[in-house]
Amino acid sequence: MEQLFTSGGIGIAGHLARPSIAAGTQVPGLLITHGFPHMNQGGRLSARSFPELAERIATEMGWVVLTFTFRGCGDSGGDFSLRGWLDDLLAAARFLREVDAVRGVWAAGFGTGGALSVCAAAADPEIRGVAAVGAPADFDDWASHPRRLLQHARDTGIIRSAAYPPAFDAWAREIRDVRAVAAIPKVAPRSVLLLHGSDDDVVPVFDARVLADAHGDADLRIIDGGGHQLRHDPRAVAVLLGWLNRQRALSSADRSS
Structure with a gap:
């Protein structure tokens, strides 16, 4: 990934996948975001398979797709904070537009x-x-043990600076x-797909x-027998691609009306 x-x-690294389209054509844009790294992956490997998914969506479905690594992960700079990751996502949306x-x-997004x-x-x-996909409604479990989370973030390499965070209480x-559960009513009536493994x-x-x-009209899909890593479950990927196809069709219909 390159700095985008x-x-x-903070410099954020990502991969931008573009479809083959005629000059002057406009297409929808998609942000793909990774989850919190596991110990056996580490922060450097957080999004290793997402460029492949981005290229597939760009090539097969005609979207411009941006996938990136949150601060502290991969080739991005900085150190992990939950608010910082949210800021990264908002900055990515501005960049993609x-x-x-x-x-x-x-x-x-997957997981976190x-x-x-x-x-x-x-x-x-x-x-x-x-x-x-596999998204938590809130992070209250983490909030109950913030020092444990801080140590886990150090162990996975997404906090690299010994003096970080400068103010632990604010970070915690x-x-x-x-909280996604508090935020999601504000997303309605926009379309939301919730994919989760049983x-x-x-x-x-x-x-x-x-x-x-909390959303009121979300498309809830439970993948029978699915675990947390739905990125690697072809059934979940098929549901995601189907949702994207419907979003593109609705977007085109809105433009022509």
Whole structure:
């Protein structure tokens, strides 16, 4: 991945996949965001398979797709904070809207990235729809043990600076303040797809149901026997691609009406 834009002065690395389109053609844009790294992956590998998914969506479906690594992860600078990751996503949406040929921006996030995509759409009304895959409704479990989370973030390499965070209490407060379940009513009536594995052992499937209820008209899909890593489940990817296809069709219909 290469440095594509900045967020709060921090360089954010990403991959931009473009379809083959005629000059003057406009197409929808999609943001793909990764989740919180596991110990066996580490921050440097957080989004290793997402450029492949981005290229597939660009080539097969004609979207411009941006996938990037949040601050502290991959080749991006900075250190992890939940509010910082949300700021990165909002900066990515602004960047993608300025890319040549892009008409409208949607967001698709996995795990933590899914919850933050919901929060970003609540803060940015120009994000036209959200797909949240295995997304937590809130981060209250993390907020109950912020020092444990801080140590985990150090162990996975997404906090690199020994003196970070400069104010621990403020860093910890963000964890409770960023809540997808509180944000998602503000996303309605925009389209929301909630994809979740029935056997997710990281984020309970109950979280998806809570988010669906809070939105009021979300498309809730439970993948039978699916775990947390739905990026690698072809059934989940097929559902996501189907949703994107419908979003593109609706977008084209809105333009022509």
